Amino acid sequence: MITSFNIFVPVLMGSGASLRTGLKVRELGCRKVLVVYDKGIEAAGIAGTIVENIQNAGLETVCFDGVLPDPPDTMVEQAAEMARREQIDGIVAVGGGSSMDTAKAINVLMNNEPPIMRYFGVQKNLKPGVPMVFIPTTAGTGSEVTHMCVISCTSLGKKDSVVSPVCLGSLAILDPDLTLGLPPKMTAATGVDALAHAVESMTGGQANPLSDALAREAIRLIAKWLPIAYRDGSNLEARENMLLASMFAGMAFTNALVHLGHSIAHTLGASFHLPHGVACGVALPEVIEYAAKTEYKKVRMICECLGAEVEENASPEEIGAVARDALRALIKSVDIPNLQQLGIPLEDVLGVAPMVVADTGFALVPYRITAAKVAEMLRSAYSA
Ligand SMILES: [Fe+2]
Numbered sequence: 001m002i003t004s005f006n007i008f009v010p011v012l013m014g015s016g017a018s019l020r021t022g023l024k025v026r027e028l029g030c031r032k033v034l035v036v037y038d039k040g041i042e043a044a045g046i047a048g049t050i051v052e053n054i055q056n057a058g059l060e061t062v063c064f065d066g067v068l069p070d071p072p073d074t075m076v077e078q079a080a081e082m083a084r085r086e087q088i089d090g091i092v093a094v095g096g097g098s099s100m101d102t103a104k105a106i107n108v109l110m111n112n113e114p115p116i117m118r119y120f121g122v123q124k125n126l127k128p129g130v131p132m133v134f135i136p137t138t139a140g141t142g143s144e145v146t147h148m149c150v151i152s153c154t155s156l157g158k159k160d161s162v163v164s165p166v167c168l169g170s171l172a173i174l175d176p177d178l179t180l181g182l183p184p185k186m187t188a189a190t191g192v193d194a195l196a197h198a199v200e201s202m203t204g205g206q207a208n209p210l211s212d213a214l215a216r217e218a219i220r221l222i223a224k225w226l227p228i229a230y231r232d233g234s235n236l237e238a239r240e241n242m243l244l245a246s247m248f249a250g251m252a253f254t255n256a257l258v259h260l261g262h263s264i265a266h267t268l269g270a271s272f273h274l275p276h277g278v279a280c281g282v283a284l285p286e287v288i289e290y291a292a293k294t295e296y297k298k299v300r301m302i303c304e305c306l307g308a309e310v311e312e313n314a315s316p317e318e319i320g321a322v323a324r325d326a327l328r329a330l331i332k333s334v335d336i337p338n339l340q341q342l343g344i345p346l347e348d349v350l351g352v353a354p355m356v357v358a359d360t361g362f363a364l365v366p367y368r369i370t371a372a373k374v375a376e377m378l379r380s381a382y383s384a
Pocket residue numbers: 141193196197262276280
C-alpha cells in the first residue's frame with residue numbers, strides 16, 4: 001500500500017512554554033498580532049498574560065475576545081474585517097477548539113473575499129494568510145496541528161469545515177500550566193474527543209502505519225492519564241500527557257480522518273446541544289464494536305492499548321465486544337453520561353439516524369451501513 005503522511009506544525013512543549021510566545025511570534029517576523037480568545041480564557045487570566053508577553057517582546061497587539069462556541073460564520077467574518085482593517089500580520093489563538101477554529105477562519109478571510117461559506121470543503125488554491133500560533137488550553141481537539149476548521153453556517157443552520165493549508169499553524173505551544181484550571185467535566189469531554197480521534201483514525205479507510213503509531217500512543221496515554229487528570233486537575237504530569245495525547249490524536253486524524261463516530265456525534269451535538277466530546281463518548285463504543293467486523297486486527301490493537309485482554313483466537317465479534325466494553329468503561333470512569341441520563345427521549349434519539357447518514361462526514365465511513373443500523377447502534381448506546 002502506498003501512503004503519504006504529513007506533519008506540518010512545529011511544536012514547543014512543556015511547563016512554562018507559553019512564556020516564550022512573544023519571542024516566538026517575533027521570530028516569525030510579526031509586528032502587529034491579533035490575539036483570539038473567549039471570555040472564559042480572559043476571566044481565567046490566561047489571555048492577559050499572553051497579551052502582555054507578546055507586548056513585552058516589543059510587538060503590538062489587537063484583541064478579539066468574542067469567540068463563541070461552535071464559531072458562527074457571522075462572528076468570524078466580523079473578526080476578520082477587524083483584522084484586515086487593523087492590518088495585523090500575525091494571529092495568536094489561545095483557548096480550545098473554538099478559539100483555534102475562529103483564528104483559522106479569520107486567516108482564510110485575510111486575503112480571500114468573504115463569506116467564509118464560499119470556502120467550505122477542501123481548498124487547494126486559497127491565497128495565503130499570516131503566520132498563526134496556537135496555544136491550546138484544553139486537551140482534546142488537536143486543532144493546533146490540523147489543517148481544518150469547523151464553522152457554523154447561521155443561514156443554513158449547520159456546521160461545515162474549511163480544509164486548507166491556510167488553516168495550518170506556524171507553531172503550536174503546548175503548555176500544561178494553562179490546562180491546570182480546566183474543570184473536570186470539560187477535562188473529561190475534551191479528553192474523550194481526543195480518544196475518539198485516535199480510535200476512529202485507526203479504524204477508518206485512510207489509516208496508515210504512521211497515523212496508527214500516533215493513534216496507538218494517544219490511546220495508551222489517554223487510558224492512563226485521563227482518569228487521573230479528571231480526578232486531580234492539578235496533576236501537571238497528567239495534564240502534560242493529555243496535551244501530548246491530544247496532539248498525537250490530532251496528527252493521526254488530520255492524516256487518516258475520523259468516521260462514523262464523528263458523524264453520529266455531529267448529529268447528536270447539533271440536535272440536542274451536547275458538548276462535542278460527550279456526543280463522541282456516546283457513539284464511540286458501538287461504532288468500534290461494529291468496525292471490528294472488518295477491522296478486527298486494528299480493534300485488537302485498540303484493546304491492547306486500552307489494557308483490555310483479548311483471547312488469542314477470539315472472533316471479530318468477540319474482539320468488538322471487548323473493545324466496546326473497554327471503551328465504555330474508560331468513558332464511564334470520567335462520568336460521561338449516556339443519552340438516557342442526558343434526559344433525551346429514545347424516540348428523539350432514534351429519529352436522528354437518517355440525519356447521521358446525511359452528515360457530510362458520513363462519506364468517510366469505510367463500511368457499508370444503513371440508517372436502520374445506525375438506529376440500532378443508538379438504541380444499544382442509549383442506556384449503556
Ligand atoms: Fe472531534
